Amino acid sequence: MISLDFLETVDIFKDLSRDQLTAIQACCQEETFARNDRIFSTHEDPTALWVVKAGEVTLRQDQTDVPLALRNITITNLPETMTFGWSSLVSPYKYRLSAYCASQTCSVLKVDRSSFSLLLEEDARLGYRVMSKLLVVVGSRFHNLREEIIKGLGQDILNRW
Amino acid sequence: MVDIDFLRKVGIFKGLEDDQLALILENCQEKEFPKGGLLFKEGQEAHCIWLVVDGEVDLRFDLPARPTTSKETTLNTETTSNTLGWSAFVPPYRYVLSAYCTSESCKVAQLEKADLLTLFEEDPGMGYSVMSNLAGVVSTRFHKMQQATPDKYAITTIVIHMATCGIVAGAREVMTALMEEMAITGRKDIHIRSSGCIGKCATEPNVTVEIEGAEPVIYQEMTPDKMRHVFQQHVLKGDIATEYLL
Numbered sequence: 001m002i003s004l005d006f007l008e009t010v011d012i013f014k015d016l017s018r019d020q021l022t023a024i025q026a027c028c029q030e031e032t033f034a035r036n037d038r039i040f041s042t043h044e045d046p047t048a049l050w051v052v053k054a055g056e057v058t059l060r061q062d063q064t065d066v067p068l069a070l071r072n073i074t075i076t077n078l079p080e081t082m083t084f085g086w087s088s089l090v091s092p093y094k095y096r097l098s099a100y101c102a103s104q105t106c107s108v109l110k111v112d113r114s115s116f117s118l119l120l121e122e123d124a125r126l127g128y129r130v131m132s133k134l135l136v137v138v139g140s141r142f143h144n145l146r147e148e149i150i151k152g153l154g155q156d157i158l159n160r161w
Numbered sequence: 162m163v164d165i166d167f168l169r170k171v172g173i174f175k176g177l178e179d180d181q182l183a184l185i186l187e188n189c190q191e192k193e194f195p196k197g198g199l200l201f202k203e204g205q206e207a208h209c210i211w212l213v214v215d216g217e218v219d220l221r222f223d224l225p226a227r228p229t230t231s232k233e234t235t236l237n238t239e240t241t242s243n244t245l246g247w248s249a250f251v252p253p254y255r256y257v258l259s260a261y262c263t264s265e266s267c268k269v270a271q272l273e274k275a276d277l278l279t280l281f282e283e284d285p286g287m288g289y290s291v292m293s294n295l296a297g298v299v300s301t302r303f304h305k306m307q308q309a310t311p312d313k314y315a316i317t318t319i320v321i322h323m324a325t326c327g328i329v330a331g332a333r334e335v336m337t338a339l340m341e342e343m344a345i346t347g348r349k350d351i352h353i354r355s356s357g358c359i360g361k362c363a364t365e366p367n368v369t370v371e372i373e374g375a376e377p378v379i380y381q382e383m384t385p386d387k388m389r390h391v392f393q394q395h396v397l398k399g400d401i402a403t404e405y406l407l
Binding site for chain 2: 086087089090091092094096120121124125127128131132134135136138139140141142143145146147
């Protein structure tokens with residue numbers, strides 16, 4: 001059983017009531033992975049939202065339909081309490097990146113998409129709070145990606161200048 | 162003209178009822194910009210979101226000491242019913258790009274973040290829908306960016322081992338062939354460097370190809386022709402030239 005004390009430290013569950021956290025607790029289960037184990041890939045059906053409980057998780061661009069030089073590029077590393085796999089809750093419901101265990105072992109929370117989505121719809125106030133926090137997660141991930149691209153574009157332009 | 166019909170077409174308001182759209186409409190402030198007009202600038206506090214009502218808006222980034230007027234600094238072009246400025250809901254709440262009108266003129270509707278948050282607190286169902294849709298917009302752009310610019314992530318280094326033993330065996334000629342191939346491709350993401358001996362003098366010239374995420378690959382007894390072949394097959398297509406491996 002995942003403790004409420006841990007849940008209230010999770011980035012997208014901050015400031016929720018104990019009752020709301022208890023309801024979320026019922027959607028969670030814990031899983032453990034070893035270094036380089038794949039937690040999910042871009043090709044899988046996104047059935048869960050994930051949270052790093054212990055250890056570190058890395059998110060990679062892992063598409064097989066691009067040349068070797070473009071694969072396995074790390075977008076970000078996530079420490080404890082950070083959320084990943086947000087595509088499971090956001091249209092068009094496709095994982096954008098693959099997730100791997102980056103520490104010797106890692107323990108992650110698997111939040112079942114179906115039951116969690118139902119919970120958010122039934123309790124609109126909870127849904128609003130969680131989606132507001134999730135938007136911050138998605139937006140921050142987008143900012144990271146965009147920063148990298150701008151850096152690359154800027155370097156290309158300045159090199160030609 | 163911003164009306165309920167227009168708001169129905171805006172992606173972030175998908176699923177809202179007409180009475181909810183009417184409340185949003187009350188808070189829309191229409192503005193018009195001429196071609197080249199600046200809607201907002203990178204680094205400014207993001208206190209509102211923008212809906213493109215008519216025309217086109219480019220999202221661009223700035224480079225030091227250069228005007229942001231070039232197409233090459235454009236990341237996205239937004240058209241009718243698209244949303245700009247979701248940074249208003251994401252820390253540090255500052256626009257990370259500048260927005261310019263690129264059509265003859267453009268009409269936009271501005272929505273203050275504070276007004277929207279008040280509406281969402283009063284009607285959390287509306288807040289849930291809009292935040293979900295907004296996350297979907299960002300997700301779609303995330304994917305578009307991944308697909309459109311994968312080459313910005315290709316980190317490839319080719320190392321020519323040019324100690325005395327390598328040079329005597331022909332490493333300079335190998336380097337020349339590589340530079341010629343690089344000039345033809347125009348790829349900026351591939352880095353070339355020279356380094357010392359790797360302790361395999363008998364197999365010089367040696368060349369190492371390092372592609373991020375994969376183990377380094379060392380080639381032996383390279384010639385200009387072999388270098389061209391490795392460049393085309395391994396570096397550009399991703400297939401290791403096994404016949405030349407050390």
